[in-house]
Amino acid sequence: MHKEIYRGRKARKVALVGFLLNSVLAAFKILAGIIGSSGAVLADGVHSISDFFTDIVVIVGFKITERPEDDCHNYGHGKYESLAAVAISLFLVVVGFQLLRNGLANIVSAAQGEVLPRPGGIALAAAVISIIIKEFLFRYTLNVGKKIKSSVVIANAWHHRSDTYSSFGVLLGVGGAFFLGQRWIILDPIASVMVSLLIFKVAIDTIRPALEELVETSLNEDEIDRIEKTISNHPGVIDFHQLRTRRIGTKAAIEFHLVLDAEKELTSAHEVATAIENKLKSYFTEDSIITIHLEPDISKTR
The missing domain is CATH 1.20.1510.10 (Cation efflux protein transmembrane domain)
Known part of the structure; x- marks a missing residue:
């Protein structure tokens, strides 16, 4: 503010x-x-x-x-x-x-x-x-x-x-x-x-x-590519999907589903999400809105 x-x-x-x-x-x-x-x-x-x-x-x-x-x-x-x-x-x-x-x-x-x-x-x-x-x-x-x-x-x-x-x-x-x-x-x-x-x-x-x-147009291709690389290259991330972006004034609004190991503890999963959020905010602005939905990797449990 x-x-x-x-x-x-x-x-x-x-x-x-x-x-x-x-x-x-x-x-x-x-x-x-x-x-x-x-x-x-x-x-x-x-x-x-x-x-x-x-x-x-x-x-x-x-x-x-x-x-x-x-x-x-x-x-x-x-x-x-x-x-x-x-x-x-x-x-x-x-x-x-x-x-x-x-x-x-x-x-x-x-x-x-x-x-x-x-x-x-x-x-x-x-x-x-x-x-x-x-x-x-x-x-x-x-x-x-x-x-x-x-x-x-x-x-x-x-x-x-x-x-x-x-x-x-x-x-x-x-x-x-x-x-x-x-x-x-x-x-x-x-x-x-x-x-x-x-x-x-x-x-x-x-x-x-x-x-x-x-009219809620997504961020440009370079910005989206930067977001995708930031998420996928972070240690512990298995996958992500449903990436949605838009701009609100000078702020970027980004939301996505983050897939992590099902065995990972909640505290560790939260640390991963927070680290990714901070990286994205450092690239855009500190007041950007980053919404991450955590999901367990269920492929190994089947």
């Missing part, structure tokens, strides 16, 4: 840092877009507002996941973390769709000869500053997410990286229009379309493992 509280505090801290920086960055980009006559920077500022929601999802989500097991949640509240990761992924899809739609519309407008306003220097500066801040948030958040093994924090990190891609696309468009002239403004919508496709990929990569956990 102490570990969940530690994870929750770390996750909320990194989300709070992101929330504060995103607040300042969004306000600055919106102002720069208005003053610098840049629709791309203005849209990017509105895009940054969506980060508020993902940061709130992380803060609220971890407040729930650190709750102890109760009568209604015997295995804890870990799946709320996966549910939060799904929510962030859906935000990414919405943002990607908006960028794609706006980019295609601007490409059509430019192709029809519509004259778009040339952005000012403040718009270019806003794009550069956005890239620097969002890349910092991505690396900082990803590092914390991997450290506490949190899918939702990692998902939020990739949301920051999607903003870096978005701002880089804006930089290309604004920079092209600013330095190369009016006819190169079409670089902005073209870059926006490319960025939207990258965001869709990030959303898919983020939502897939979260959904797999929510």
Whole structure:
């Protein structure tokens, strides 16, 4: 339980840092877009507002996941973390769709000869500053997410990286229009379309493992192979069967039937089961749920 509280505090801290920086960055980009006559920077500022929601999802989500097991949640509240990761992924899809739609519309407008306003220097500066801040948030958040093994924090990190891609696309468009002239403004919508496709990929990569956990998908092949070798290679184990696995937040839930010598005393059998349990927990996490059903080997008694 102490570990969940530690994870929750770390996750909320990194989300709070992101929330504060995103607040300042969004306000600055919106102002720069208005003053610098840049629709791309203005849209990017509105895009940054969506980060508020993902940061709130992380803060609220971890407040729930650190709750102890109760009568209604015997295995804890870990799946709320996966549910939060799904929510962030859906935000990414919405943002990607908006960028794609706006980019295609601007490409059509430019192709029809519509004259778009040339952005000012403040718009270019806003794009550069956005890239620097969002890349910092991505690396900082990803590092914390991997450290506490949190899918939702990692998902939020990739949301920051999607903003870096978005701002880089804006930089290309604004920079092209600013330095190369009016006819190169079409670089902005073209870059926006490319960025939207990258965001869709990030959303898919983020939502897939979260959904797999929510629908009770087994652990991956490498993890199952590690479990099987840990059990079968342990001294005294004759056989095992009915291995079932799933993931609950950062915890692994593993259960199986363990076949031991029928002559083995209960204390010795318990020691074998405990040793296997400890090995599995050292590979996964200490709070993983390992359920072992002991069975006697009756083949020799027949």
